Amino acid sequence: MLRRWFFWIAVLLATQCFAREGVAGEPFQQPERNVIILEEASRLDEAVFTEVIVPLLNVRDTALLAISTPLDENNFYSTLLRMKEPNSDEPMFYVLEVTLICPACAERGVKDVCEHRRELLPPWKSDHRREEMTRMLFESQPQMYMQEQLGIPSGADACCYDRESLVRFATRVRYHVDTSTVNPIGQNVYMAIDTCGGGNNMMAIVSGYLTVQHDLVMGRDGMWGAGILRAFYGGSSLRFRKTAGPPSAGMKRVLFARNFVLFGRLIIRRLKHLAFFHKLAYIRAQLRRPVLHLVAETFSAQVLVDHIVAGVDQQKPGVPFCHKIARVLRRVQHLDNVAVISMDATAVTSDNQLTHELSSHAQRLRDRMHATACIISIIEANYGGWVQASRVAQILQPYQPVRHLSADSSKLRRPGVLTSAESKERMRHELQRYLAENRVHMELREQGGTRVDDVQLLLKQLRQFEYVYKPGASRKHTECKRVITGKLHGRNDDLAIAMMLLAYWPLYHALNGDRVLT
Numbered sequence: 001m002l003r004r005w006f007f008w009i010a011v012l013l014a015t016q017c018f019a020r021e022g023v024a025g026e027p028f029q030q031p032e033r034n035v036i037i038l039e040e041a042s043r044l045d046e047a048v049f050t051e052v053i054v055p056l057l058n059v060r061d062t063a064l065l066a067i068s069t070p071l072d073e074n075n076f077y078s079t080l081l082r083m084k085e086p087n088s089d090e091p092m093f094y095v096l097e098v099t100l101i102c103p104a105c106a107e108r109g110v111k112d113v114c115e116h117r118r119e120l121l122p123p124w125k126s127d128h129r130r131e132e133m134t135r136m137l138f139e140s141q142p143q144m145y146m147q148e149q150l151g152i153p154s155g156a157d158a159c160c161y162d163r164e165s166l167v168r169f170a171t172r173v174r175y176h177v178d179t180s181t182v183n184p185i186g187q188n189v190y191m192a193i194d195t196c197g198g199g200n201n202m203m204a205i206v207s208g209y210l211t212v213q214h215d216l217v218m219g220r221d222g223m224w225g226a227g228i229l230r231a232f233y234g235g236s237s238l239r240f241r242k243t244a245g246p247p248s249a250g251m252k253r254v255l256f257a258r259n260f261v262l263f264g265r266l267i268i269r270r271l272k273h274l275a276f277f278h279k280l281a282y283i284r285a286q287l288r289r290p291v292l293h294l295v296a297e298t299f300s301a302q303v304l305v306d307h308i309v310a311g312v313d314q315q316k317p318g319v320p321f322c323h324k325i326a327r328v329l330r331r332v333q334h335l336d337n338v339a340v341i342s343m344d345a346t347a348v349t350s351d352n353q354l355t356h357e358l359s360s361h362a363q364r365l366r367d368r369m370h371a372t373a374c375i376i377s378i379i380e381a382n383y384g385g386w387v388q389a390s391r392v393a394q395i396l397q398p399y400q401p402v403r404h405l406s407a408d409s410s411k412l413r414r415p416g417v418l419t420s421a422e423s424k425e426r427m428r429h430e431l432q433r434y435l436a437e438n439r440v441h442m443e444l445r446e447q448g449g450t451r452v453d454d455v456q457l458l459l460k461q462l463r464q465f466e467y468v469y470k471p472g473a474s475r476k477h478t479e480c481k482r483v484i485t486g487k488l489h490g491r492n493d494d495l496a497i498a499m500m501l502l503a504y505w506p507l508y509h510a511l512n513g514d515r516v517l518t
Helices: 002-016 046-056 078-083 102-108 128-137 141-149 163-171 223-233 249-260 320-331 351-369 385-394 419-434 451-465 494-516
Strands: 034-039 061-069 188-194 201-211 216-221 238-240 265-267 274-277 294-297 339-344 372-378 401-402 439-441 466-470 481-485
Touching: 002 401, 034 046, 163 419, 188 351, 188 494, 201 494, 223 372, 249 401, 265 385, 294 320, 339 351, 339 451, 339 494, 351 372, 372 494, 385 401, 419 481, 419 494, 451 494
Parallel strands: 034 061, 188 372, 216 274, 238 294, 339 439, 372 401
Antiparallel strands: 188 201, 201 339, 216 294, 265 274, 466 481
């Protein structure tokens, strides 16, 4: 390949850089040539580069010579190519790039056929017939062909997630979610846990909640509720926010006022855990009909209000309150969101550390949640099996009320879920849907939310998720399967897996009800 031809030329240039003339009057001494040579540098384990190669660069008169076909933009080798000098736009390393695609063809989008740089091929390079054979062998993996034969690094096409969605997610302004909106009565908070798989893997925890139907909807029916609504809604019986962001001042006042209500509370179980109501007292107008006041807010402001109930106050007084509210909300069509309120990723090497990390995360959630709100754990049981998943569930028991999602098909109903190639694709699809529609929201770290470093790590891991072709496991099953993975070249994907768990399994719970909990 081309890079081997340029390799020895680069070695010669690097060694000549350290040739020093002898001092006058002294015999000539053989100069020291401290050259670190990395062949196929992009395939090197990043930990080896960080812990072994980087310290050697501190030695005086030491040069680093790395040659390789770049992989994707998240690879550490690709990062080295983009590094700049401090306070300058000058590249930190001298980069010699050789590709078989000329700039004109690259600008036109041509990536696989270009005849304008054939003269760069060394004499020992294969003939045209063998090149066509190689192209046919790489037919099922076009990204690999462009990378290995044409010298073009794999880019956005190899990523499982839409790059534009990830860029929007990275630049979105994060805000502090008011405690009262995170901890409504009956609100479940899901705690997705990807347990440590050994080696350099980490245990990742991503906690948050989903709005089903899919927004925070709060209903008030009665004297105090009507008075509060009239105070800042001008007598309107139904109102929707028009901009995305944290809770409005009006919603905060309503949520604050609920704490002074002395009447009973009613949680609509059939709408799962995401709508809560206060039944105060009926206000009867001239026709003695109950008046229903609703306030709805959404993070994304993507609310469809074309079919909002007209004449809600004409509901018959004899209809049970729960059924009446349920019918109203079924006609309120709006989209769902994922709100991430806490996120951690830590290398766990002992049971004591496992207990500490899980306990501290669960305590942060419990401190902010309503006393009746439930923590529902989603524990990946692939590596440690049901035993480790049961251990994680046991650690979370003191933070009641707590329940655990179970995908165990046996009668034991053990806590934990298993991720197969099929379920991983479903998780990826759900998260991509949320990202594409700008419906993933991160809370600030001020009161136990997400750290900026954790969000950047999550983005990095999502960008490195790729489709790969896995060969058959046996002679009978020789067909290659396309799977997604973020572990290529020794990478970690734990935080991304936990985020995918949070995007998919709460919907599984919503569809199947509490029978999938243990």
